[in-house]
Amino acid sequence: MASDVVNDFSIQVATVNGSGSQTANLVLIRSLFQMGIPVSGKNLFPSNIAGLPTWYTIRANWRGYIARKKDVDILVALNPETAREDVLALDAGAAVVYDAALKLDEVRADLTFYPVPFDELVKPVCPDAKLRRLVRNMIYDGVLSRLLGIDLAEMDRALEKQLGRKPKALALNRAALAAGDAYAAEHLSKADPFRVERMDATRGKILIEANAAVALGAMMAGVTVVTWYPITPSTSVVETLIDYMKRYRVDPETGKATFAIVQAEDELASIGMAIGAGWAGARSMTATSGPGMSLMAEFSGLGYFTEVPAVIIDVQRVGPSTGLPTRTSQGDMLSTAVLSHGDTKHIMLIPSSAEECYSLTMKAFDLAERFQTPVFVMTDLDLGMNTWMADEFPYPDAPLDRGKRLDRATLEKLPDWGRFMDVDGDGIPWRTVPGDGLPAYFNRGSGHNAKGQYSERAEDYTSLMDRLARKFETARRAVPPEVVDEVAGAQVAIAAYGTSHWAVEEARGQLAAEAGLATSYIRLRSYPFTQAVERFIDRHARVYVVEQNRDAQMLSLLKLDLTPGQVGKLRSVVYYTGLPIDARSISDEILAQEREARQRARP
Amino acid sequence: MTTPAPASPAAGRKINRINLEVAAYRGGRTTLCAGCGHNAISERIVDACFEMGVQPERMIKLSGIGCSSKSPAYFLGGSHGFNAVHGRMPAVATGALLANKTLLPIGVSGDGDTGAIGAGQFVHLMRRNVPIVYIVENNGCYGLTKGQLSPTADAGSALKNGVVSGLPAMDLCALAVQLGATFVARSFSGDKKQLSSVLKAALAHRGAALLDVISPCVTFNDHEGSTKSYAYVKDHADPLGEITFVPFFDDISVEYDPGSSIAVTLHDGSRVVLKKLDDKYDPRDKLAALALLHESNQRGELATGLIYVDPAKPSFVDLLNVVDTPLSFLPEAQTRPGREALADIMARLR
Numbered sequence: 001m002a003s004d005v006v007n008d009f010s011i012q013v014a015t016v017n018g019s020g021s022q023t024a025n026l027v028l029i030r031s032l033f034q035m036g037i038p039v040s041g042k043n044l045f046p047s048n049i050a051g052l053p054t055w056y057t058i059r060a061n062w063r064g065y066i067a068r069k070k071d072v073d074i075l076v077a078l079n080p081e082t083a084r085e086d087v088l089a090l091d092a093g094a095a096v097v098y099d100a101a102l103k104l105d106e107v108r109a110d111l112t113f114y115p116v117p118f119d120e121l122v123k124p125v126c127p128d129a130k131l132r133r134l135v136r137n138m139i140y141d142g143v144l145s146r147l148l149g150i151d152l153a154e155m156d157r158a159l160e161k162q163l164g165r166k167p168k169a170l171a172l173n174r175a176a177l178a179a180g181d182a183y184a185a186e187h188l189s190k191a192d193p194f195r196v197e198r199m200d201a202t203r204g205k206i207l208i209e210a211n212a213a214v215a216l217g218a219m220m221a222g223v224t225v226v227t228w229y230p231i232t233p234s235t236s237v238v239e240t241l242i243d244y245m246k247r248y249r250v251d252p253e254t255g256k257a258t259f260a261i262v263q264a265e266d267e268l269a270s271i272g273m274a275i276g277a278g279w280a281g282a283r284s285m286t287a288t289s290g291p292g293m294s295l296m297a298e299f300s301g302l303g304y305f306t307e308v309p310a311v312i313i314d315v316q317r318v319g320p321s322t323g324l325p326t327r328t329s330q331g332d333m334l335s336t337a338v339l340s341h342g343d344t345k346h347i348m349l350i351p352s353s354a355e356e357c358y359s360l361t362m363k364a365f366d367l368a369e370r371f372q373t374p375v376f377v378m379t380d381l382d383l384g385m386n387t388w389m390a391d392e393f394p395y396p397d398a399p400l401d402r403g404k405r406l407d408r409a410t411l412e413k414l415p416d417w418g419r420f421m422d423v424d425g426d427g428i429p430w431r432t433v434p435g436d437g438l439p440a441y442f443n444r445g446s447g448h449n450a451k452g453q454y455s456e457r458a459e460d461y462t463s464l465m466d467r468l469a470r471k472f473e474t475a476r477r478a479v480p481p482e483v484v485d486e487v488a489g490a491q492v493a494i495a496a497y498g499t500s501h502w503a504v505e506e507a508r509g510q511l512a513a514e515a516g517l518a519t520s521y522i523r524l525r526s527y528p529f530t531q532a533v534e535r536f537i538d539r540h541a542r543v544y545v546v547e548q549n550r551d552a553q554m555l556s557l558l559k560l561d562l563t564p565g566q567v568g569k570l571r572s573v574v575y576y577t578g579l580p581i582d583a584r585s586i587s588d589e590i591l592a593q594e595r596e597a598r599q600r601a602r603p
Numbered sequence: 604m605t606t607p608a609p610a611s612p613a614a615g616r617k618i619n620r621i622n623l624e625v626a627a628y629r630g631g632r633t634t635l636c637a638g639c640g641h642n643a644i645s646e647r648i649v650d651a652c653f654e655m656g657v658q659p660e661r662m663i664k665l666s667g668i669g670c671s672s673k674s675p676a677y678f679l680g681g682s683h684g685f686n687a688v689h690g691r692m693p694a695v696a697t698g699a700l701l702a703n704k705t706l707l708p709i710g711v712s713g714d715g716d717t718g719a720i721g722a723g724q725f726v727h728l729m730r731r732n733v734p735i736v737y738i739v740e741n742n743g744c745y746g747l748t749k750g751q752l753s754p755t756a757d758a759g760s761a762l763k764n765g766v767v768s769g770l771p772a773m774d775l776c777a778l779a780v781q782l783g784a785t786f787v788a789r790s791f792s793g794d795k796k797q798l799s800s801v802l803k804a805a806l807a808h809r810g811a812a813l814l815d816v817i818s819p820c821v822t823f824n825d826h827e828g829s830t831k832s833y834a835y836v837k838d839h840a841d842p843l844g845e846i847t848f849v850p851f852f853d854d855i856s857v858e859y860d861p862g863s864s865i866a867v868t869l870h871d872g873s874r875v876v877l878k879k880l881d882d883k884y885d886p887r888d889k890l891a892a893l894a895l896l897h898e899s900n901q902r903g904e905l906a907t908g909l910i911y912v913d914p915a916k917p918s919f920v921d922l923l924n925v926v927d928t929p930l931s932f933l934p935e936a937q938t939r940p941g942r943e944a945l946a947d948i949m950a951r952l953r
């Protein structure tokens with residue numbers, strides 16, 4: 001047996017959609033987390049309710065690398081349909097826990113096989129045949145706890161956390177867990193190198209799906225109007241928000257809500273309502289994904305042109321069209337930056353983590369009101385629907401920024417007021433809202449002058465468009481800045497954003513350790529970019545822009561801001577399989593391009 | 604552009620119950636064609652709001668896109684307005700009401716804006732019984748894009764360019780009744796008296812009020828062969844009854860012969876009194892309303908007046924169960940949960 005590999009492996013559980021493996025998978029992750037080991041869980045599932053193959057991957061890594069790992073170290077094969085294929089895809093040396101009936105040990109000889117008679121084990125544990133299908137999964141948790149050395153008590157605790165309120169289910173699952181553990185102790189002899197050891201790297205952290213973090217950010221931002229239309233993978237943003245709001249935003253005395261959440265008839269209506277509410281002074285939001293974004297285009301332009309705040313959460317999935325609805329992507333970056341016709345430009349915030357889904361969503365509401373414009377939070381399916389470790393979310397340290405909402409005292413101090421008049425020189429006018437008793441104005445998506453009156457005059461139009469551009473430049477100084485990790489003397493740099501961050505961090509480790517290539521790193525968090533991006537590019541010879549789409553969309557947006565010299569330094573690394581990007585795909589591609597560059601440089 | 608302060612009027616000037624002159628309800632100068640039915644409707648809106656004594660700052664006016672949708676700029680200059688995108692005003696109005704349920708919205712749309720591109724949103728606005736006075740200025744054509752057929756053009760009606768509609772007309776009133784609107788009326792831009800009464804009653808109603816107002820387009824659809832022309836409507840309008848609207852704040856009692864009139868009390872205590880021409884008709888009867896619309900369509904006639912009303916059904920905002928203060932004016936203390944809430948949530952995720 002090779003030397004031990006401690007706290008560094010990936011587990012893939014292959015089951016059938018709808019077979020109830022979620023509890024077993026979450027218990028597995030949570031028990032590792034409770035043992036202090038950095039961990040992540042990703043559900044690779046089909047667009048289907050039940051019956052199609054689904055894979056759940058768990059990554060444990062003592063260094064904290066929790067991006068998807070390309071290769072699988074331990075396969076739990078429970079899906080007869082895909083089992084052979086799953087086994088053939090493994091690297092030599094991997095371990096396979098499988099349903100003994102599948103006879104997978106006949107497929108290859110270079111793996112460690114652990115056959116488990118699931119059906120036989122589940123029978124005595126769960127006399128009710130109808131429930132067996134659900135309880136059965138807990139057996140592999142028991143087996144893995146024994147094989148990997150996961151403390152059974154931690155599994156038990158995790159199980160209780162998961163099912164605590166359902167005593168009957170808890171008892172059945174406990175029995176299954178014990179049965180798996182006992183079977184492994186008695187019948188399986190450990191022959192693979194993977195095992196766990198307690199660490200202390202998760203203290204003070206939480207486990208959360210980042211869509212819930214977005215919901216929390218919205219609630220703590222004081223959202224009052226939420227309008228939406230269900231679409232994977234954004235649905236759980238609003239469904240979780242509904243749960244939170246019912247609990248924390250209902251007046252205990254009157255039983256009345258301090259919010260309204262409306263399921264609209266489509267995304268044209270959901271964003272229309274959000275715009276109507278934002279215009280009328282509410283903090284409003286909607287959440288959607290690609291197809292919904294396409295439908296929201298016209299209203300997004302209206303919001304930009306008539307300067308109405310609203311927050312739009314885009315949990316990106318694979319397009320074009322319906323695409324791969326349950327797979328992840330960063331494919332809406334370019335279209336969202338300019339969503340709608342005419343010279344439209346939008347502010348986008350781009351979280352990389354659950355913490356940022358919380359903090360940047362909250363920030364989006366402040367920016368939307370400060371800049372009186374729709375603000376887009378660009379997350380993705382990998383973040384939104386998967387389980388992430390995060391630091392506990394801090395309570396907001398600043399009051400809400402409601403922007404330039406006029407009151408009577410301010411109105412009296414202003415030399416002159418028109419709804420679209422730039423009295424402060426920052427491109428941002430002052431607004432009134434219906435019902436505030438202050439001067440009214442007529443909002444229109446057609447050409448208008450500084451007072452909001454209909455106008456087709458060339459000067460009125462160009463001065464409005466120039467002011468909107470000026471406002472966008474002001475936003476450049478207010479958006480969350482890029483996060484820069486500059487390595488002294490590094491010639492090569494990486495620029496990335498969103499969930500690619502996790503794979504980039506690991507890829508930088510690989511490049512340094514395996515190829516001696518030190519890389520600087522800039523993580524983009526907003527559009528418009530701040531001035532820091534240009535300065536960063538100036539200090540490096542080549543900058544690899546890593547992203548999860550085919551067309552290097554962020555690179556295109558960067559080009560709009562950069563000089564030809566700076567553009568010449570940009571290289572592209574794209575990944576667009578629908579799976580979350582992995583480190584190896586990045587480091588391999590960067591090394592290949594570096595080699596090519598060296599060859600070309602040779603005379 | 605600014606809200607007029609209630610001032611004591613010059614001697615002899617007429618003021619309403621909140622001390623405003625009619626001028627306080629006027630808007631900018633119209634840019635529509637002279638004689639366009641839409642202009643007459645704007646004038647009736649000004650009169651109705653003045654007579655009802657509504658506060659301009661509580662009203663909002665909304666519209667989609669079209670000649671009709673331009674008209675909110677021409678009335679209620681002291682109220683906030685939103686001329687949105689084609690066919691999607693219902694969503695904007697709904698959102699504004701979610702933000703502030705105390706607002707009184709008037710929506711102005713066209714037959715294309717409502718019946719074609721906006722049919723989906725119209726359906727859901729009515730179905731939700733969103734409290735709005737929703738006026739369709741119905742000219743049977745697209746005015747702003749210069750005269751194409753709209754979905755309310757009657758089968759067989761011809762446009763000025765000779766194009767004949769081969770499809771059946773959409774009856775917006777029947778649709779609204781069927782969908783759950785709680786106030787459905789039809790009128791004609793040229794019928795000052797009836798349109799005023801209907802408008803005032805709609806303003807007193809709390810729920811989705813659809814007003815399908817035939818409003819001839821003098822430029823593209825007011826010729827022989829058009830069923831939305833002045834001449835055609837004058838000849839074919841079939842009033843259901845003479846409508847009188849009695850605002851609850853006016854201490855007047857109107858005597859009607861009980862045998863020939865029917866009175867419906869609206870949300871705010873106002874009453875609509877229908878002096879019957881047709882003995883059998885009761886606007887609270889949904890089936891009767893649908894039958895009436897169907898039968899008059901068959902006869903090539905337009906039933907005008909109050910077609911259906913249900914003052915008791917709770918409106919969309921009543922069902923939301925939100926706090927009394929408009930959400931748009933809630934202070935941070937009420938919208939951002941305290942530290943304990945976040946700590947509680949974090950503890951569960953640990």
Ligand SMILES: Cc1ncc(C[n+]2csc(CCOP(=O)(O)OP(=O)(O)O)c2C)c(N)n1
Pocket residue numbers: 668669670671672689712713714715716717740742744745746747748753
């Ligand atoms: C998305 C979109 N498509 C098309 C148009 C062009 N358009 C403007 S008004 C209009 C028709 C308006 O007809 P109607 O609602 O009946 O109003 P009217 O002008 O007759 O009062 C059309 C098609 C538009 N503004 N937006």
Ligand code: SF4
Pocket residue numbers: 634635636638639640641670671742746747819820821822823
């Ligand atoms: S084109 Fe027709 S609908 Fe438009 S303003 Fe002129 S008359 Fe009115």
Ligand SMILES: [Mg+2]
Pocket residue numbers: 669713714715740741742743744745746753
């Ligand atoms: Mg029309």
